[in-house]
Amino acid sequence: MLDIKREKTDVLIIGSGGAGLRAAIEARRYGVKVTLVDKVVIGMNNSTRFSGGGIKAALPGILSTAYTSQYDDPREHFREAMIHGEYLNDEALVEIMTFEGPARVLELKGLGVETFDAMYLKVHYPHGSGLVGPLIKTARKMKCALRPGMVITRILVDGGRVVGAAGVDIYRDKMVVFETGAVVIATGGAGETFSRNDTSVNTTGDGYTLALDAGASLRDMEIVQFEPYVQAEPDLPMMDRHESEAEFHGVLRNALDEDFLPKYLPVAKEGQVPFEEQFGMALTDIRERVARSMVSEVAAGRGDNGAVLFDLRQVPADKWQADFASQYTRKVLLRGFDVEKKPVHVMPGAICTLGGIAIDGDCRTDVPGLFAAGEATGGVHGAARLGGDGLLDPIVFGARVGRSAAMAVGDTPRVSQDALEEARAAVAGTLRDAPADLEALASLRDRVKRTMWEQVGILRDGEAITAAIAVLDEMTEQIKATKVRSLRQFKTRLEALNLARVGRVIAGAALRRTESRGAHFRTDFPQRDDGRWLVNQFVRQEGKDLHYTERPIRLRTTELLNQSKFGIEVK
Ligand SMILES: Cc1cc2nc3c(=O)[nH]c(=O)nc-3n(C[C@H](O)[C@H](O)[C@H](O)COP(=O)(O)OP(=O)(O)OC[C@H]3O[C@@H](n4cnc5c(N)ncnc54)[C@H](O)[C@@H]3O)c2cc1C
Incomplete structure (x- = not known):
């Protein structure tokens, strides 16, 4: 029988990259009990650590301008981020990032990050360790509970609000149900969905499937950035x-x-x-x-x-x-x-997913008690990301989400025995006391990634995407049919499944957007079409189906330029 244990915490943060670590520190400042989990070692194997360490924020004379262009004031940064994102970004989120950014970057020094002004010049490779290392130390000093090897498998929702999350502890070989009314998804992106990528093997889009299964929406999932x-x-x-x-x-x-x-x-x-x-x-x-x-x-x-x-x-x-x-x-x-x-x-190779979980300015998702920040979210970068904004995003929204989650803490909810048994059964049902289907899983994972790179990659067209969707659906079913023997192997299976599911979500959104914009380039629709496509796409899981919707973009302060930075002709 699979061992499962209840644990109580005030705020549960999933993922120990820049967003998760910054969130943990901020939430702890409000005096609440914070548990920060990661499916691997804390802070070691993620995009923040592997990053070039280039941060953009309007801090003239302070941030180095060596490799990333910098701005003299936040208004200029805001405007550039909107133009660059070809207006798919949420103005409110961009405003927060660019106007709050300078303060959040300066504050890093107080959190032990001495090299924030030019990490790529001052920190040996990987440059992002100059950010992650000190944040881990600070989180530890502030007595955040750090839990490596904890793969979160499900957000538990009862009566329409979050009551906890289930995870498998692959280091201790048991399951845990965290009872908490405030869960933060800071799981990063899904670069690993493509066979060519330069991200960590852990960027398997887990946060996207966790959010979809909890009832939250994702947005702009067709947008993937390639380095x-x-x-x-x-x-x-x-x-x-x-x-x-x-x-x-x-x-x-x-x-x-x-x-x-x-x-x-x-x-x-x-x-x-x-x-x-x-x-x-x-x-x-x-x-x-x-x-x-x-x-x-x-x-x-x-x-x-x-x-x-x-x-x-x-x-x-x-x-x-x-x-x-x-x-x-x-x-x-x-x-x-x-x-x-x-x-x-x-x-x-894929470097970042720019779409993701839909949030408001306080990092709230559609589900009460569920929050998100960093690359796991969408709306900050729109159709293309400026260099340096990829790190500014987790630094700014990590702090915001920590505060929002801490403010949401109330009486610790109780996860019902039925919900606990269901979470256990979902994992136990994949285990068997016989050799695991590891070879099959490796080859299915590989096929998903190749399909995404070859058919839903940098140059896309309707026919190739449609064919890819059929393959991804088939791969999903085949992965679901596999069995494994241990909780460590369960992680392998879960990640393969998430890659296929997230690939399917990306492909579905890419097929619908019959235009080219930013990083999304359709060879069969090579022009940007503001008449038809000045819309954000949202997607939710409804039963077995993905339900896509569109929301027209109404720019409040940004002037729409009839010119694309990406050599894409505007209709
Ligand atoms: C090679 C590379 C270079 C880059 N260089 C730059 C740069 O110079 N400047 C810039 O602005 N941007 C850069 N970026 C982009 C930027 O680094 C990322 O977008 C950003 O760091 C993401 O931070 P995050 O905290 O959201 O996610 P991450 O740092 O990726 O952290 C996510 C964490 O969540 C954990 N996790 C995932 N799923 C689960 C689960 N189910 N259970 C528990 N834990 C889970 C992962 O193990 C991981 O530790 C670069 C990206 C890459 C890949």
């Missing part, structure tokens, strides 16, 4: 090559040895000059466009083994020593590879 310079060399890790002094002197070439980017981007300055000077824009702010140009070259038959080439042969020797990111690239990412003699294969 261009992800290694595609068979013997090198599939990792992102963070912006660095050396990399800015590299040139992307196709199999014909052509320097192809100038064909896709207006050139501000000719010659061997760093990226931003050459194209007049920071790479981090136009990666959607660079990624699309790379995939377009391969699709046109000018790729080399399904990738393009990043030529670093002309990088001046001193640039490899210029910063930690350059040194790391040379010594670790390119270990044993002679970049002076030959170019390295690169191809984009």
